[in-house]
Amino acid sequence: MAPKHQPLRTALIGLSSTAATSWASRAHLPNLLTEQGRSKFTITALQNSSVEAAQAAIKHYNLPPDTKAYGTPEDLANDPDIDVVICNTRVDKHFETVLPSIRAGKDVFIEWPIAQDLAHADELVEAARKSGSRVGIGLQRRWLPPVLKLKELIQGGSLGKVLTADVSFYNGEEDPTVLPEKLFYFTEKRYGGNPIVILGGHSLDYIFSVLGNLVPESISSQMQIRRPEVKLVDPATGKTIKTVTRDTPDILHFTARLQPSQYVVPGASFHYVFRSGQPFPGTPTANFTITLESGQIQLTAGSPPGLEFAGPGQEAKIKVWRRGSKEAEDVEWKWENVNDEIGPIAAAMQVPLYAFADGKEKGDGWVDIEDAREIARLIDGFYKKWEQDGGL
Structure with missing residues (x-):
């Protein structure tokens, strides 16, 4: 698709000075304000929960005083001078805030997860099909340097095809029984935003970008709530505000077969476990091991599934062991776009944002909503199976 005239007149939904999380300011805003980013985007409007909240954010982030402030999704959608909308609200607000802009035919970029549940994601897909709106989803980790390096190692062929x-x-x-009070929605399934959906969904997407997809009928899953009671605390004082009972699982385990391909043998097995909490001391938070015909590839990291969150000493490490060798070899990778302006979190988001702005084909640097819906559909299947099993 040919790119629209740049810079794109851009509206941000959810760039707040008071939000419980600051993803818009950490991952998106820095990319829009670089020299390259300014050539692709110009921030024309903000939409928050009220006009006053949007005005406060404009002032807080030192945006131009002529930046428009909107308090409703409908008012934003009705602005003919907006080319692209970027949504960073809480998950359960995604649907209601982007639907009017999608119906208006604007291009929209939504953070993962798509919406609070599969039904709402389906409705957004249908709205985009009818209006012709391009809708990208923030599944940026497919293009992280260590993930691309894994793909390169497999497709290089020297280790043969994937077996498992x-x-x-x-x-x-630190403590899976304690949450900041503002993250209460992690404990309630109806909000659609919790660690398995958010972090698990991100990890599954980049894993499948390396290995290919699963054979649907081979999937066997189990979810559990191991620690049902959660204390919601005031982060400033550490005092417990109240204790709630969660209805969101804190462990996911499933097995499946991988789709056979040029790089994967028929019947190759896949085993995945996601847990809340900390790993055993001295072991990595993330461990992704691929066994091939002539050796193994292993990615480990001391950070959570978002590999770009790694602090000093936690960075992703890749090792290759070749059959017949007594030692594994280290494989180097590096960030290409991390500098004084852009840290790893923003650098990870830069690839899909810029590819989306440049009008590249879906899959070429950005994930479209129909592709992302497959991850939502997979997770929805895990929940349905768990509910059939009694929700234990």
């Missing part, structure tokens, strides 16, 4: 893949992730919480 084993994945183990912890979400890195």
Whole structure:
């Protein structure tokens, strides 16, 4: 698709000065304000929960005083001078805030997850089909340098085809029975935003970008709530505000077969475990091991599934062991776009944002909503199976 005239007149939904999380300011805003980003985007409007909240954010982030402030999704959608809308609200607000802009035919970029549940994601897909709106989803980790390096190692062919893949992730919480009060929605399934959906979904997407997809009928899953009672605390004082009972699982385990391909043998097995909390001391938070015909590839990281969150000493490490060798070899990778302006979190988001702005074909640097819906559909299947099993 040919790119629209740049810079694109851009509206941000959810760039707040008071939000519980600051993803818009950490991952998106820095990319829009670089010299290259300014050539692709110009921030024309903000939409928050009220006009006053949008005005406060404009002032807080030192945006131009002529930046428009909107308090409703409908008012934003009705602005003919907006080319692209970027949504960073809480998950359960995605649907209601982007639907009017999609119906208006604007291009829209939504953070993952798409919406609070599969039904709402389906409705957004249908709205985009009818209006012709391009809708991108923030599944940026397919293009992280260590993930691309894994793909390169497999497709290089020197280790043969994939036989099995084993994945183990912890979400890195210091205490999985305690949450900041503003993240209460992690404990309630109806909000659609919790570690398995958010972090697990991100990890599954980049894993499948390396290995290919699963054979649907081979999937066997189990979810559990191991720690049902969660204390919601005031982060400033550490005092417990209240204790709630969660209805969101804190462990996901499933097995499946990988689709056979040029790089994967028929019947190759896949094993995945996601847990809340910390790993055993001295072991990595993330461990992704791929066994091939002539050796193994292993990616480990001391950070949660978002590999770009790694602090010093936690960076992703890749090792290759070749059959017949006594030692594994280290494989180097590096960030190409991390500098004084852009840290790893923003650098990870830069690829899909810029590819989306440049009008590249879906899959070429950005994930479209129909592709992302497959991850949502997979997770929805896990939940349905768990509910059939009694929700234990």
